[in-house]
Amino acid sequence: MCGESGCNGHKSDHGGYRQSRYREERCECHFERGGRLLPQYLQAFLLLLLSAKPTHGYELMESLGSFGFTDQNIDPTTIYRHLRRMEEDGLVKSTWDTSGAGPAKRLYGLTPEGEDVLQSWAVVIRHDMKILGTFLEQYDRMTAGSR
Amino acid sequence: MCGESGCNGHKSDHGGYRQSRYREERCECHFERGGRLLPQYLQAFLLLLLSAKPTHGYELMESLGSFGFTDQNIDPTTIYRHLRRMEEDGLVKSTWDTSGAGPAKRLYGLTPEGEDVLQSWAVVIRHDMKILGTFLEQYDRMTAGSR
DNA sequence: TCATATATATGCACTTTGCACTTAAAGGGA
DNA sequence: TCCCTTTAAGTGCAAAGTGCATATATATGA
Numbered sequence: 001m002c003g004e005s006g007c008n009g010h011k012s013d014h015g016g017y018r019q020s021r022y023r024e025e026r027c028e029c030h031f032e033r034g035g036r037l038l039p040q041y042l043q044a045f046l047l048l049l050l051s052a053k054p055t056h057g058y059e060l061m062e063s064l065g066s067f068g069f070t071d072q073n074i075d076p077t078t079i080y081r082h083l084r085r086m087e088e089d090g091l092v093k094s095t096w097d098t099s100g101a102g103p104a105k106r107l108y109g110l111t112p113e114g115e116d117v118l119q120s121w122a123v124v125i126r127h128d129m130k131i132l133g134t135f136l137e138q139y140d141r142m143t144a145g146s147r
Numbered sequence: 148m149c150g151e152s153g154c155n156g157h158k159s160d161h162g163g164y165r166q167s168r169y170r171e172e173r174c175e176c177h178f179e180r181g182g183r184l185l186p187q188y189l190q191a192f193l194l195l196l197l198s199a200k201p202t203h204g205y206e207l208m209e210s211l212g213s214f215g216f217t218d219q220n221i222d223p224t225t226i227y228r229h230l231r232r233m234e235e236d237g238l239v240k241s242t243w244d245t246s247g248a249g250p251a252k253r254l255y256g257l258t259p260e261g262e263d264v265l266q267s268w269a270v271v272i273r274h275d276m277k278i279l280g281t282f283l284e285q286y287d288r289m290t291a292g293s294r
Numbered sequence: 295t296c297a298t299a300t301a302t303a304t305g306c307a308c309t310t311t312g313c314a315c316t317t318a319a320a321g322g323g324a
Numbered sequence: 325t326c327c328c329t330t331t332a333a334g335t336g337c338a339a340a341g342t343g344c345a346t347a348t349a350t351a352t353g354a
Contacts, residue, residue: 040187040341041279041282044282045282048282048285048286048289051289052285052289056301056302057301057302058300058301058302059301067278067281067282068274068277068278068281069278075342075343075344076301076302076303077302077303077304077342077343077344078341078342078343080301080302080303081303081341081342084303101300101350101351101352102299102300102301102349102350102351102352103300103301103302103348103349103350103351104301104302104349104350105300105301105302106301106302118286122282122283122286125279125282125283126283127215128279129276129279129280129283130215131188131214131215131216132188132272132275132276132279133276134214134215135188135191135192135195135214135269135272136269136272136273136276138195138199139195139265139269142195142198142199187310203332203333204332204333205331205332205333206332222311222312222313223332223333223334224311224312224313224333224334224335225310225311225312227332227333227334228310228311228334231334248319248320248321248331249318249319249320249321249330249331249332250317250318250319250320250331250332250333251318251319251332251333252331252332252333253332253333
């Protein structure tokens with residue numbers, strides 16, 4: 001059974017998209033949500049973390065764990081690319097930090113536009129939660145008694 | 148200002164992805180979530196609707212409104228493609244319905260695998276809601292007092 | 295010296311999506 | 325009759341996002 005949190009255990013031994021990139025090899029559990037949902041919200045979480053404290057990509061990657069993101073859910077590549085993209089769009093601004101040990105870090109901080117967009121995300125996430133809540137209500141009503 | 152639910156009103160007059168497909172024309176409100184988040188959950192909602200009653204794509208499209216999906220959020224194309232894909236994967240099964248007025252309808256019904264996957268979605272959505280809840284908690288704590 | 299941890303990045307294949315457009319059947323109005 | 329609208333399903337294409345393999349570089353410790 002694959003590591004997918006929604007997989008209720010069928011046959012094969014992989015992780016949906018992650019270890020099977022071609023149609024023919026897809027997980028027999030038929031559940032392919034993989035790591036593709038939450039990454040859509042990734043920008044929101046990055047902005048929230050940066051609004052608390054300016055940091056660099058590597059640390060952000062680790063901080064995401066505190067939100068329930070697992071290593072399997074997010075790829076470092078995705079984070080670095082999001083951050084560069086957000087800088088292009090003026091949501092964050094970066095400077096190189098060569099102090100401290102190890103390789104240079106690219107320190108990111110929120111811009112005023114970034115704060116605006118973070119606020120927009122809060123609106124959207126509140127809305128999405130309502131919709132998802134409706135889903136669960138209907139699902140629970142549907143399965144009540146039958147299990 | 149664009150129609151995006153998260154757009155808090157800046158300058159340009161479009162809808163993020165929807166009316167601006169090229170980088171150069173992107174919405175100046177910097178908020179581009181567009182209709183791209185909820186479509187990720189679309190399979191879940193389609194399975195839920197089909198578990199209540201077998202129907203066809205066009206009706207499913209209209210039923211999604213009852214969940215809070217707006218016309219702007221979902222494209223008919225996406226639904227039809229999802230349904231065909233789900234049939235390929237054995238989650239649903241279709242038959243042509245030529246009775247009744249108008250063009251033929253492709254009637255979809257859930258398979259046992261489809262029911263399993265619907266259950267998986269419930270698990271995942273419950274999990275995602277927790278994560279999104281944490282986001283809002285942190286955000287509200289962060290903005291408490293400052294507005 | 296070599297392995298490991300930290301830190302960032304690129305190239306490629308693949309998937310999903312939105313938009314424009316096509317195809318059809320049925321019904322209504324001029 | 326011709327045309328328009330509604331219902332119903334689909335195709336083709338370009339753009340965007342993602343995972344994985346891989347590259348690069350600095351510092352630390354065995």
